[in-house]
Amino acid sequence: MINEKQQQVEVPVFVALDFAHAHEARELVQKLGEHHSHYKIGLQLYLAAGRAFVSELESEGKSIFLDLKFHDIPNTVHFAVAEAAKLGVDFVTIHAGGGKEMMKSAVEAAHHHSLPQHQTKVLAVTLLTSLHVNDLVQLGYMTTDLVKQVQRLTYLAQDCNVHGVVCSAHEVAAVKASTGLKTMVPGIRTSGDAKGDQARVATPEYAVQCGADYLVVGRPITQAANPVQALQELKALISGSQHETGEMNV
Numbered sequence: 001m002i003n004e005k006q007q008q009v010e011v012p013v014f015v016a017l018d019f020a021h022a023h024e025a026r027e028l029v030q031k032l033g034e035h036h037s038h039y040k041i042g043l044q045l046y047l048a049a050g051r052a053f054v055s056e057l058e059s060e061g062k063s064i065f066l067d068l069k070f071h072d073i074p075n076t077v078h079f080a081v082a083e084a085a086k087l088g089v090d091f092v093t094i095h096a097g098g099g100k101e102m103m104k105s106a107v108e109a110a111h112h113h114s115l116p117q118h119q120t121k122v123l124a125v126t127l128l129t130s131l132h133v134n135d136l137v138q139l140g141y142m143t144t145d146l147v148k149q150v151q152r153l154t155y156l157a158q159d160c161n162v163h164g165v166v167c168s169a170h171e172v173a174a175v176k177a178s179t180g181l182k183t184m185v186p187g188i189r190t191s192g193d194a195k196g197d198q199a200r201v202a203t204p205e206y207a208v209q210c211g212a213d214y215l216v217v218g219r220p221i222t223q224a225a226n227p228v229q230a231l232q233e234l235k236a237l238i239s240g241s242q243h244e245t246g247e248m249n250v
């Protein structure tokens, strides 16, 4: 069902800057202009351009989601999150599969090392949106129900006081029904977009109607012939769906 409150709330779209060079990312940010302020920096760009590029975008007033998906022993993750928090990023990711001690260490590090008045929020990745049911079997999970598995990891994440989880649109309603956690949702595709390596995709309208708090969109914008138009169209779909009433359409 549509969340009534959701109709009034703006859902930020984090554009995934999955590029090999800072200049490519900079060019896109300039094209999208001062009115777009949410960006995700992931493994590729961070390894290519590092902390300097994060700081560069922050100095332009951008909100940064640093998506390095930490998954290591608690001590290592603690100090990695501490460094991310000192950078002043808004969000950082860890894998829920790293376990409760690891998630607690991450939350504690964000709490202690964030800049004054700028709390870095920890998001726990549940099941990557590239995973299918068959992957659950191969990985030896006890269930082949993707929603149940996401919910299971979400409960663990909630116990560790993370801010939210990363999941596909198809699990948002279950996360929202059982916890108070925020949801960051990748795997966003409109009807004409190629799925690429994503398995659990959904339209932006569907994600928002399910209650997604933030969306992550990469290639449908970064690889578009006209990224500015692609982002505008996506935002129009989101705001249109926030004012719709009735049943969700997939």
Ligand SMILES: O=C(O)c1cc(=O)[nH]c(=O)n1[C@@H]1O[C@H](COP(=O)(O)O)[C@@H](O)[C@H]1O
Binding pocket: 016, 018, 042, 067, 093, 125, 127, 128, 129, 130, 166, 167, 186, 187, 188, 196, 198, 216, 217, 218, 219, 220
């Ligand atoms: O943590 C993420 O952002 C993430 C989690 C996940 O389960 N799936 C997923 O696609 N992502 C990221 O979201 C972005 C999606 O990019 P596109 O598939 O190009 O829209 C990529 O930068 C991924 O690294």
